[in-house]
Every structure is written in structure tokens, then in C-alpha cells.
Amino acid sequence: LITQQSQEELNKVLKENRVLKEMNEEEKQKIVVVSISPQARASLAAKYKLTTPEAAKKLTGFFKSIGVHYVFDTTFSRNFSLIESQREFVRRYRAKDIQPGSIPLLTSACPGWICYAEKTHGDYILPYISTVKSPQQVMGSLVKYHLGPLLGKLSNQVYHVTIMPCYDKKLEASRQDFYNDLYSTRDVDCVITSIEVESMLEASGISLADIEPVELDTLLDDGNPTNHFGSGSGGYCEHVFTYAAAELFGEYSTDLTFKTLRNQDFKELTLEKDGAIVLKFAVANGFRNIQNLVQKIKRNKCSYHFVEIMACPSGCLNGGAQIRPEGEESLKDLVARVEKLYKSLKNSKPEENTKIHELYEEWLGGIDTEKTHKLLHTQYHAVEKMSNALNIKW
Numbered sequence: 001l002i003t004q005q006s007q008e009e010l011n012k013v014l015k016e017n018r019v020l021k022e023m024n025e026e027e028k029q030k031i032v033v034v035s036i037s038p039q040a041r042a043s044l045a046a047k048y049k050l051t052t053p054e055a056a057k058k059l060t061g062f063f064k065s066i067g068v069h070y071v072f073d074t075t076f077s078r079n080f081s082l083i084e085s086q087r088e089f090v091r092r093y094r095a096k097d098i099q100p101g102s103i104p105l106l107t108s109a110c111p112g113w114i115c116y117a118e119k120t121h122g123d124y125i126l127p128y129i130s131t132v133k134s135p136q137q138v139m140g141s142l143v144k145y146h147l148g149p150l151l152g153k154l155s156n157q158v159y160h161v162t163i164m165p166c167y168d169k170k171l172e173a174s175r176q177d178f179y180n181d182l183y184s185t186r187d188v189d190c191v192i193t194s195i196e197v198e199s200m201l202e203a204s205g206i207s208l209a210d211i212e213p214v215e216l217d218t219l220l221d222d223g224n225p226t227n228h229f230g231s232g233s234g235g236y237c238e239h240v241f242t243y244a245a246a247e248l249f250g251e252y253s254t255d256l257t258f259k260t261l262r263n264q265d266f267k268e269l270t271l272e273k274d275g276a277i278v279l280k281f282a283v284a285n286g287f288r289n290i291q292n293l294v295q296k297i298k299r300n301k302c303s304y305h306f307v308e309i310m311a312c313p314s315g316c317l318n319g320g321a322q323i324r325p326e327g328e329e330s331l332k333d334l335v336a337r338v339e340k341l342y343k344s345l346k347n348s349k350p351e352e353n354t355k356i357h358e359l360y361e362e363w364l365g366g367i368d369t370e371k372t373h374k375l376l377h378t379q380y381h382a383v384e385k386m387s388n389a390l391n392i393k394w
């Protein structure tokens with residue numbers, strides 16, 4: 001897995017492309033696409049003392065200089081993940097009294113958590129996990145099944161690389177659910193972490209700060225990176241809460257002040273209506289908090305309707321393959337700097353993104369279609385029963 005999904009593999013594909021170019025056979029080249037996660041970009045911005053827009057352009061410049069054809073930002077695909085999570089939550093909330101196992105809805109964007117749930121909690125916990133694909137895997141669908149055809153290429157003629165904050169994203173990309181048997185290709189061919197990008201830069205003897213900036217590509221969006229409000233792991237809790245408050249209770253201006261419970265990594269957010277708590281959401285980061293939550297669900301004692309779960313303490317900004325602190329700087333101070341950079345961009349609301357609405361119509365054939373389910377949702381497998389996939393449609 002590590003050699004399959006590493007900078008060595010990307011370098012091999014780029015070398016093959018160079019050879020084809022020398023032989024005047026450019027049409028046989030694979031189209032190489034790099035999608036950069038905002039958490040990895042913020043980490044690299046902190047390392048090279050760049051602003052977030054500077055880091056976006058310099059990373060684009062670096063990847064283009066080594067032969068990559070297109071560079072995108074996975075914030076764009078996260079719009080789909082957030083919208084689908086909002087809709088899934090509202091459907092499940094409405095069904096909660098008639099369909100056991102509807103609530104709590106647990107997020108699915110962290111492969112560290114998914115791996116733990118599949119291995120440790122078997123069939124029991126999996127029905128509670130959102131079927132929505134993570135931003136990385138939605139980007140995989142967008143690149144292979146929207147961008148590829150747009151460029152006149154089959155999915156196996158496009159080589160898709162993501163830049164991510166942890167090694168677990170390599171495991172996610174290599175799941176059988178994200179493999180296309182027809183074309184023998186994965187939706188995400190290769191995952192490179194923030195620290196692996198740092199070593200690529202070191203190997204080429206150049207600092208990111210010295211690279212000529214190049215604008216991000218605009219084939220999917222307008223190429224101007226924006227952010228989503230909320231936590232550094234994507235803001236699932238805040239976005240789903242705001243949407244559900246409006247959709248279910250007509251509350252358009254909600255208080256998003258979290259109450260910290262046991263520790264900084266376990267917080268809750270509630271909505272009261274007529275003296276009763278009608279929405280109870282939580283963010284649980286780190287395995288200790290996750291284990292406590294899972295035990296509560298197992299004992300039928302969990303009072304939350306929705307929980308954003310991330311395996312790393314402090315979430316993705318502190319991912320296991322983000323840039324490490326140097327010199328006197330503590331990890332805490334570095335993560336605070338990364339968070340500031342991550343949050344420095346203008347916020348956008350996924351529901352208000354016109355390009356996303358166009359893609360729902362033109363690419364997916366509308367909302368809640370079979371194609372939407374196939375390309376934006378996935379399934380989970382209890383490890384001891386891998387052949388018996390839980391394929392629950394919400």
C-alpha cells in the first residue's frame with residue numbers, strides 16, 4: 001500500500017508521461033490531477049510561512065512544474081459531502097420514531113474512526129454511520145466520472161492524487177468500495193500526506209516559498225479557494241445543525257456556541273424549542289471520547305442526534321501526517337497557527353454554491369437520484385462479515 005500510494009508512484013507516472021512526450025505520443029499520457037485538502041494546505045502554509053492563498057498558488061506551481069496537469073481544492077467536493085449529510089440527517093431525524101437505528105447519525109469522513117468501527121463494533125454501530133462519502137472520495141467521483149468524460153478520457157486514463165493530513169486517507173482510498181472493476185482503477189489512485197509533500201520539496205532542493213505561484217484550475221469551480229465555517233475537520237456539526245434547525249424547526253438564526261464537556265475534544269451544541277431540547281449535537285475527537293460514545297450507543301444511553309467523529313485529538317488540523325513542530329514551537333502552538341491559516345479564507349455556504357447546483361442537475365440528474373447515491377454515498381463492512389456488506393439507503 002505504502003509504495004502503491006506514495007510520491008514514488010506519482011513520480012513513476014510522471015516519468016512515463018515524459019517518455020511518451022519525448023516519443024511524440026502525448027495522447028497516450030495519463031491526465032494527472034492533484035486535489036489538495038485545505039487541512040494539508042494550511043499545514044504546509046504554516047511550515048513555509050505563507051498565507052493560505054499563497055500556499056494554494058505555490059503548491060499549484062510546484063505540482064505543475066513536475067508535470068501535473070490539473071490542481072484542485074477538495075473544499076469544492078466537501079460542498080457535496082456537507083449537503084448530502086444535511087439531507088441524510090433530516091431524513092433520519094424524521095424517521096427516528098418509526099425506524100430504529102436512525103439516530104444518532106455519526107459522521108463518516110474520518111477513515112481512522114471508520115476502520116475502528118468496522119473492526120471493533122461489527123454490525124452494531126455501522127447502521128448509525130452516515131453513508132455520505134468523505135470529501136476525498138467525492139473528489140474521486142468528480143475527477144474520475146465528471147472531469148474525465150469532460151476531457152474525453154476514461155477513468156483509467158486519469159491518475160488522481162490527493163494531498164491529505166493523515167496516512168489513514170491511503171487506507172480509505174484503497175477500499176474495495178472505491179475501486180472500479182470495469183476499468184481496473186481507483187477513484188483516488190494515490191494519497192500523499194503533508195509531510196510527504198515536504199519531503200518531495202526537500203528532494204527537489206527547493207522551498208515552497210521560492211516557487212512561482214500559479215492559479216488553481218477552474219474546470220470544476222472558479223479556482224478561488226474558500227472555506228466552510230466550523231471545525232477544522234470540515235464543520236459537519238455546524239452545517240448539519242444550522243440546516244436541520246431551519247428545515248425541521250424553522251429556526252434560521254441559531255446560536256452556535258458549543259458547551260465543552262469532559263475535555264476540549266468533546267463538545268455539544270443544542271437547540272431548544274418551547275423549553276425542550278429538540279436538537280442535540282456533539283463533536284467527539286480522539287479515541288477516548290469515541291470509545292465512551294460508542295459504549296453509550298451500545299447501552300442505548302446516547303442522547304445525541306448527530307455526532308461529528310474524528311479520530312485525532314483536535315481533528316484533522318492535527319492529523320498524524322501533518323508537518324511536525326520545529327525548534328522551540330510546541331505542537332499546540334503549531335496547531336493554533338495551522339487553524340488560523342485554515343480559517344483565514346472567506347466562508348461559503350454549500351447550499352448557496354451555484355456550481356454545485358448545476359452539477360446536481362447536469363452530472364447527477366438531480367438530488368436523490370440513483371446516480372447521486374452511487375457517486376456520493378458508500379457502505380460499510382463489519383470485518384468478520386466482509387462478504388455481507390451493509391448497504392443501507394437513506
Ligand code: SF4
Nearest residue numbers: 110112166312316319
Ligand atoms: Fe485523518 Fe485524523 Fe482527520 Fe481522521 S481526524 S481524517 S485520522 S487527520
